Amino acid sequence: MQLSHKGSIAAALAGATCALLGQSQAHAETDSSVLKDWKFDTAILYYGETDRVSLAEGVVSATKTNSDDSIFNVKLVLDTLTGASANGAVAQPTVQTFSRPSGKDSYQVAAGDTPLDDTFHDTRVQVAASWMQPFADTWRGTAGFNVSREYDYMSLGVNGLLEKDLFQRNTTLSAGLSYQFDSIDPVGGKPTPLSSMMVPADDDYDDEFEGEDDDHGAKNGSDDKTTLDMLFGVTQVINRRMLMQFNYGLSIVDGYTTDPYKVLSVINTNGVTQDIVYENRPDSRTKHSFFWQTKYALDNGVVDVSYRYATDDWEIDSHTIDSRLRFNLSGNSYIQPHIRYYQQSAADFYQPYLNQSADLPMYASADYRVGEMTAYTVGLKYGRTLENGHEWAVRAEYYQQDPKNAGFEQPGVLADLDLYPSVKAVILQFNYHF
Amino acid sequence: MKRKLVYVSVIVALSQLGGCASLGVQPWERDLLAKDEMALGAEGVDLGLDDHIYFSKEATSGGRSFAGGGCGCN
Numbered sequence: 001m002q003l004s005h006k007g008s009i010a011a012a013l014a015g016a017t018c019a020l021l022g023q024s025q026a027h028a029e030t031d032s033s034v035l036k037d038w039k040f041d042t043a044i045l046y047y048g049e050t051d052r053v054s055l056a057e058g059v060v061s062a063t064k065t066n067s068d069d070s071i072f073n074v075k076l077v078l079d080t081l082t083g084a085s086a087n088g089a090v091a092q093p094t095v096q097t098f099s100r101p102s103g104k105d106s107y108q109v110a111a112g113d114t115p116l117d118d119t120f121h122d123t124r125v126q127v128a129a130s131w132m133q134p135f136a137d138t139w140r141g142t143a144g145f146n147v148s149r150e151y152d153y154m155s156l157g158v159n160g161l162l163e164k165d166l167f168q169r170n171t172t173l174s175a176g177l178s179y180q181f182d183s184i185d186p187v188g189g190k191p192t193p194l195s196s197m198m199v200p201a202d203d204d205y206d207d208e209f210e211g212e213d214d215d216h217g218a219k220n221g222s223d224d225k226t227t228l229d230m231l232f233g234v235t236q237v238i239n240r241r242m243l244m245q246f247n248y249g250l251s252i253v254d255g256y257t258t259d260p261y262k263v264l265s266v267i268n269t270n271g272v273t274q275d276i277v278y279e280n281r282p283d284s285r286t287k288h289s290f291f292w293q294t295k296y297a298l299d300n301g302v303v304d305v306s307y308r309y310a311t312d313d314w315e316i317d318s319h320t321i322d323s324r325l326r327f328n329l330s331g332n333s334y335i336q337p338h339i340r341y342y343q344q345s346a347a348d349f350y351q352p353y354l355n356q357s358a359d360l361p362m363y364a365s366a367d368y369r370v371g372e373m374t375a376y377t378v379g380l381k382y383g384r385t386l387e388n389g390h391e392w393a394v395r396a397e398y399y400q401q402d403p404k405n406a407g408f409e410q411p412g413v414l415a416d417l418d419l420y421p422s423v424k425a426v427i428l429q430f431n432y433h434f
Numbered sequence: 435m436k437r438k439l440v441y442v443s444v445i446v447a448l449s450q451l452g453g454c455a456s457l458g459v460q461p462w463e464r465d466l467l468a469k470d471e472m473a474l475g476a477e478g479v480d481l482g483l484d485d486h487i488y489f490s491k492e493a494t495s496g497g498r499s500f501a502g503g504g505c506g507c508n
Contacts, residue, residue: 041479047487057486059479075482159500170458178500229500235474237458241466245474251501291497293474297466308497318494326471344493370493381480395480401491427487431479 039063042432049425052116053083070133077126077148084116088262088366090353091115091417092273099199101187101261103219106199114421117261124150130159138165155182161231170237178229186260189219193280194360197263225255241297249289257281264366266354271412274356279365281349287312301334302326316370318344332385338397340377346370346406352419353408368420372406375399379427390434397427 041061048054057079064072087098089109096109100119109115130144140163148155159178166173184190191197233247258281266275293306308320319342326336347370349363379397386392403420410419459467470476481498489495 043479043483045483055487057483059483061479077482077486079486167458168461176500227501229496231496231500237467239457240459240463243467243472243474247497249496249501251496287494287496287501289494289497289501293498295472295474297469297472302469302471306498308494310494310497314493316493318492320494320497324477342488342492347493369491373492375492399487399491423491429480429483 037064037066039065040432040434043429045427045429047425047427049083049423051084052423053081053085053120055079055081068134070131072129072131074129075127077124077128079124081120081122081124083120084118085120085261086368087115087117088279088368089115089265089276090267090271090273090366090414090419092265093413093417096273097199098263098276099197103188103198104200112417114418122150122152124148124153138169139163140165152187153182153184155180157181159229172233172235174231174233174235176229176231176233178227178231180227180229181224182227182255183222183224184256184260185222186219190221190223190256190260191219191278193258194277194364197276197278199276223256225253225257228252228254243295245291245293247289247291249287249291251285251287251289253285253287255283257283257285259365259367262365262367264351264354264364266356267411267414268356269411271410271414277354277360279367280363281347281365281370282314282363285312285314300328314370315348316344316346318342334383336381336383336395338377338379338381338395340375342373342375344373346372350406351408352405353414368401368403371420372404373401374404375401377427383431390432392433393431395427395429395431399425399427 039062041059041063043057043059045057045059046055047057057077059075059077061073061075066072089096089098091109091112091114094111096115097106098109098115098117099106100117102119107118126146126148128144128146130142132140132142134140140161142159142161142163144159146155146157146159157178157180159176161174161176163172163174165171228251230250231247232249233245235243235245237243258279260278262279263276264279265273266277268274287310289308289310291306291308293304296303302325304324304326306320306322308322309318310320311317320340322338322340324336324338326334328334347365349361349365350367350371351361351364352366352371354360354364377397377399379395381393381395383391383393401423403422405420410417466472475481485495485499495501
């Protein structure tokens, strides 16, 4: 997250992506012998929420297959995010004032509106590379790393995957390990858990507010977390048309999982906000996921259906069904409808607000993303193969999140306010493969 | 109830894999499975972009691949 440089980063990103694409194409034309073993997958994506966040993202993925069937892949991702994000506080029948993350400025939210922090502006660069090496006829080993950097966040990771083919390559067993180190350096410092947000006064923050901040030390420093993932899978060819995969994943997160920019409202018995405090989440999380996918070849297309069940010790259980149905319109074009449905239960520390009369809990978050919610995506993709073998595709999708009330009361003035507004987004993407 | 659902899911999945040795095809029957669009990771760029969006907006990630960390998502 960044507080300045509100220039045309989206334009710069688009330019950079185009430059990369153009450069690659130019190379392909002038020196095809060098790149004949390389394949490039490129994409530009726009994600835009109504009145909230928008994201532009560019991807260039280059893959080289060597003579011994080993495969090298390198992927560059650039994205820029801007717009407003729910800060976690409840709507009120009056105007509310919040501190920006820097602590040096404030913003106001109109009566009846869900408080959104419009400070967010971020650019992220990610580089990932992997090498897959076949050996001993039926084994494959893959090793990879990834680095991701944004204004207040850095992530470093390494991963490895071992695969073994059995029964004339009809069955493949796989086991993978990934270790990720993430470091966060929040704008304005890391807030003390459940401490009050101090709102700078319009006139005198220069001398008084900053002094106050130093005295209380409510926001200070950075933090980090590690994520250890294990993934075990079985892939099975069922018959000439169908194959199936089943994965079990274990993910152990240790460290700072709190969102330093999210807050909770502390309300009185009439639902009126008395204080705003920073959230606090447990410093560990253990997740289990069960993933099943089937692909079925039609005479003129492919059916792709997957289901994921995930559960964790934050008591978040989720179900995800994802399906893509590809219909070939001709030998060189297709359309592909996409439907996804997602449902999650609330974390055990989720609450939309805190009661002034109750003791402060150890952990609390009003972030709707760890609350009860359903979401769906519907989309359509059209793809075409050109005469030179290059492929392009375009996809348009609609994504809607519907947060739910997980059984919390809405006392007093909150009764008539929408505490669980839907989030609606469009996704537009263009792909080019050569 | 939720635990039961997990067990049922696992049993159903395992029962489908139970006959692995008798399933499958001969090498010359792979004409359809060998198509690019039949690869499990086909459209990898799309899947990666989707993973980033849903990782940022929902509480669950991974399953198909590593859940990972990787962004301070707003």
